[in-house]
Amino acid sequence: MSTRSRTVTATVGIALLSIVALLPFYIMIVMGTYKNEDLFTKIVLYPGNYLAENFKTVAASRFDLAYWNSFVVSAASTLLSVFVSALAGFAFAKYDFKFKSKIFGAVLLTMMIPGQLGLVAYVIEMRYLNLSDTLMPLILPWVANAFGVYWMTQFIRGAVPVEVIESARIDGCSDLGIFFRIVLSFIYPALTTLSLLVFLWSWNNYLLPLIVINKPEMYTIPLGITTLGSAYRTDLAAQILGLSIGTLPVLVLFAIGSKSFIRGLTAGSVKG
Template sequence: MSSAARTTIATSAIALLSVFALLPFYIMIVMGTYQNEDLFQKIVLVPGSYLMENFKTVAQSRFDLVYLNSLIVSIASTLLSVFVSAFAGFAFAKHEFKYKNKIFGAVLLTMMIPGQLGLVAYVIEMRYLGVSGTLLPLIMPWVANAFGVFWMTQFMKGAIPTEVLESARIDGCSDVGVFFRIVLAFVYPAITTLSLLVFLWSWNNYLLPLIIINKPELFTIPLGITSLGNAYRTDLAAQILGLTLGTIPVLILFAFGSKSFIRGLTAGSVKG
């Protein structure tokens, strides 16, 4: 078989797989253009004529405020998580201090405990601190991100030459200066990968907002989507349209950061 034939077969196979992968997303978009009752009668494959009415339903639910809340929570969670994880990873990967291995082991141990087990205690803690009526409880869990610390530590062990750090210190650069001027440049792929993951996890987080948020003006995207409708009717078409709108920031992030995301995953898989 010639190389041209192999290329054609491979391209066709990839195109077919792409169609199957994108088909559910296409159907989701199309379902948002139909009336709620029409979705129970047939499988819809072509756009309907009820898009503007569903848009009105979504707009009347203050979806713009819900969108803003999710952006605030996800962006703040991403920035804080990446900053703390990178600093902690730098300490574990390139510094020696007492009980380092035991502390790192304790960090890894927390990854084995399901987060749902601590929800009740976390809600009580937030109420004790007096922040349960704000968005802070949705941001704070991502600051102490055990996976982020592990990820940055493993990446930095192999990505940053120790000689470069020693040269910077000899030139009089402090550890903080070394971190911002040198370390961040070496670990850019890891930072991009972790940022995309944390943003996605925070954006899609449903359980924690469901338990800790009781004010409609503080709802995030998942809660805002489930609240569409009323006590007597669940408007699935409007919810699906809201879900489509909710995926737009994630698609934009992955469109611009996919190369760095893949580079960070592949590089992190062989480090350590």
């Protein structure tokens, strides 16, 4: 097979895989343009004419407030998680201190425990701290991100040369100066990858907000979608439209940071 034939075959294969991958998103968007009753009577393959009414239903449910809450929670969670994980990863990768291996082992051990097991204790803790029905309980779990610490430790261990750090120390640079001025420039792909992952996980989080949030004005997008409808009727078409709107920021972020995301994943797979 010639080079041109292989290129054409690969292009056609990638195109078919892309169509298969994007088809669910297309169907989701199309379903949001129909009446709720139409979704049970036929298979929808092309846009309907009920988009405006569904959009009014979504707007009437204060979906914009849920959108804003999700953005605040996801942005704060991402910034704090990446910052703390990078600092901890730098310490574990490039410093020697007492009980280092045991502490790192304890961090890895927490990754093996399902987070659902600690939900009851976490809710009690948030009530004791008077943080219930606020956005803080949705942000705090991401600050102590065991996966983020492990990810950054492995990446920094292989990506940041010890010689560069020692040279900076000789020049009189402080530890924080080394981290902010030198280390961050080496680990940009890992930071981007972890940021996208944490933002996605926080944006799609449903169980934790369902348990700790009771005020409608504090709802995030997953909870806001469930409120579309009434006590006697579940408006699936409006919910699907809300789901489509809620998916847009994630798609935009992955489209913008896809190259760095893939670079971080491929680099992290061979580090350590």
